[in-house]
Amino acid sequence: MSIVDELEYYQSVDLPIFQQEFASWLPDRMFDVHTHAWLPEHALKPISAERVGLVFEAESVSWAELSEAYGLLFPAKTVEFLAFGMPLTVVDREANNRYIASQINQAQSFGLYIPALDETVDILVERLRQGRFIGFKPYLSYVIWKPLESIRIRDFVTDAQLEVANGYKLPIMLHVPRDQRLADADNLTDLEYIASHYPQARIILAHGGRAYAPDLIHKALDVVENLPNMHFDFSNVQSAGVIQAILERMPLEHLMYGSDIPVATVRGYMFMLNGQRVALTRKQFDWSISSRKPNQLRCTFMGYEQIRAMKQACDVLNFDNVAVEKLFYSNARTLVDEAVRSLYG
């Protein structure tokens, strides 16, 4: 099985883009701080039955498929990564956590634990140690008693998680909720609370805080740039303007590359239009716009559109190889190494 399809199209369209645009610009060693893996048997229902909107169709990503995807996306590069399960109610959370724990090697691959909302400090520490995880990936899907739009960050990023992360300086991979994304006033209030009460927790705002438009991210950064424990991953961010804003206003050491596999393997392009997120894809999906006949649009991987945007922003800011290497490898590796040392000596 493969999560990358149309392999002839890959040879003729995607691979030449990689060779011409990225091969010599990207460092030889990369670190992907945001990737998912889960098996078909972990799915309790079809993934599409989840009420949270998703931009992929994969029903699973095994460890083997994950390495195959890296091989196709980044030929001749070494990719180390931080993986976690698929945090959805339609996936068996515990079985998925056990799978991640069974695959990580703590040398090139690391894992985050997907917590249950009611887990106490003691239980969370025990689960981390049992699985040799280095932090948490909480998610809003588990807040089933509220409409999606009313979910607050602290409904699913619990005080117990924050206390453990603060005590050991661990990362929490945070997908912010709500239509206004990172710029939402309640989200910003919650982040200020977290920054002042749990200053040692390393909060990674996934997908650039999902603020995929420059006006949203600038508004959000007016607050976030003053919170010293906030970090970003750039997974799914395909706007050079958004990436440039984050690069200009945040400390470089807090910014990291992420793929959000399986999303990076979807061929298409994602953008904001009048306040809504739009996905344009080569294949026809219920959640995207496409050509009337399938597979007509010459799209490449969303993962490549993201790196294009990153390169464009880095070029505008005259980033040298050292800065690019930090962005694509060292910043994430340093954060992960510090968490490993703190938890496991």
Ligand SMILES: [Zn+2]
């Ligand atoms: Zn993700």
